[in-house]
Amino acid sequence: QKEVEQNSGPLSVPEGAIASLNCTYSDRGSQSFFWYRQYSGKSPELIMFIYSNGDKEDGRFTAQLNKASQYVSLLIRDSQPSDSATYLCAVTRTSYGKLTFGQGTILTVHP
Amino acid sequence: DADVTQTPRNRITKTGKRIMLECSQTKGHDRMYWYRQDPGLGLRLIYYSFDVKDINKGEISDGYSVSRQAQAKFSLSLESAIPNQTALYFCATQRTAGANVLTFGAGSRLTVL
Numbered sequence: 426q427k428e429v430e431q432n433s434g435p436l437s438v439p440e441g442a443i444a445s446l447n448c449t450y451s452d453r454g455s456q457s458f459f460w461y462r463q464y465s466g467k468s469p470e471l472i473m474f475i476y477s478n479g480d481k482e483d484g485r486f487t488a489q490l491n492k493a494s495q496y497v498s499l500l501i502r503d504s505q506p507s508d509s510a511t512y513l514c515a516v517t518r519t520s521y522g523k524l525t526f527g528q529g530t531i532l533t534v535h536p
Numbered sequence: 537d538a539d540v541t542q543t544p545r546n547r548i549t550k551t552g553k554r555i556m557l558e559c560s561q562t563k564g565h566d567r568m569y570w571y572r573q574d575p576g577l578g579l580r581l582i583y584y585s586f587d588v589k590d591i592n593k594g595e596i597s598d599g600y601s602v603s604r605q606a607q608a609k610f611s612l613s614l615e616s617a618i619p620n621q622t623a624l625y626f627c628a629t630q631r632t633a634g635a636n637v638l639t640f641g642a643g644s645r646l647t648v649l
Binding site: 429431433457459466467468469470471474513515517522523524525526527528529 | 567569571576577578579580581584586594626630632635636637638640641642643
């Protein structure tokens, strides 16, 4: 079992819809959870991160953690074509610092 | 100027050649990482360094070596490149305190023929 798994997609949603991206992790000791966005040929850029103690909302983006089921979600409301990218999930044990990434989910938002 | 600079950005080389990818940063972060990205496989950790005297292997270190010349510089070497090392390589930095956010360089695309 991979430490961090994502559905590689592609996930296709219409413009204005909610895109839901999921990520499962195997290490119950994981403390921090990150979502990165990566456009084709570019480097990953941080969207948001959450700790194990709660969810977070930032503009159109919401990250949610389900510790019991060991998955973290990223919701993108009012999806725009500019949101089309690969979304990478990463987790870490806070005290250790090393991030482990999933394989990424390709999101396509069509007009 | 970019906070994390990788050179070269693109390199085509032949099997058996030695290649060095360089990374320098102006963020003042102690921690530096080298990741490799292949289509459908996400980012896989090659090596990481928590300070100048600390070097650690990641999950796919075979065939690679690194050098931490200074707090700001972390180089990745392929002693004898092989075609399956064709990939996009990213350097990243991370501060020691607070959230473990990684800041990535622009990437180095390596093709081994």
